[in-house]
Amino acid sequence: MKYNPACMRATATTPRSPAVPAEGSSPAQEAWALLRTLLFAERRRFLSAAAEFDLHPAQAGALMQLDGDDGLPMHEIASHLACDSSNVTGIVDRLESRGLVTRRTSKRDRRVKQIVTTPLGLEVRDALRTRMAQAPEGLDRLSPRDQRLLRDLLGRALHGSEPGPS
Helix, strand or coil: CCCCHHHHHHCCCCCCCCCCCCCCCCHHHHHHHHHHHHHHHHHHHHHHHHHHCCCCHHHHHHHHHCCCCCCEEHHHHHHHHCCCHHHHHHHHHHHHHCCCEEEEECCCCCCCEEEEECHHHHHHHHHHHHHHHCCCHHHHCCCHHHHHHHHHHHHHHHHCCCCCCC
């Protein structure tokens, strides 16, 4: 199935189409516009999932980054969230007040605080991850062959690898 730019332009004023490529755009620009539209729609799903647990999106994002018993130092959480470390303090304070995380002194450097999920935090994190791991409806509607093709193309775009076996 070929991309139809007229379909994209027809919905350019709706919130579902945050980016419309200009007339004469390259296929790469058209693909990127479609990916942005899909990602914006999925952001709404993430915001909804965070709200279900009465979490700010930054809190949900921080919680979803935490794995294992060692946790993460606050500067790594900041890196994952693409924000300044000073902002993470408030995010972690609110998660800690809800009983979702705790601060521990790092085994390697006593000056560093590791943020670790509590049992309740693990439950909430796992529920968020499960919800966000579900493929968007549009991807589910693709045939298994097209799903594999999309997966492989996105992998190549991310990693610059050559096509492999299907």
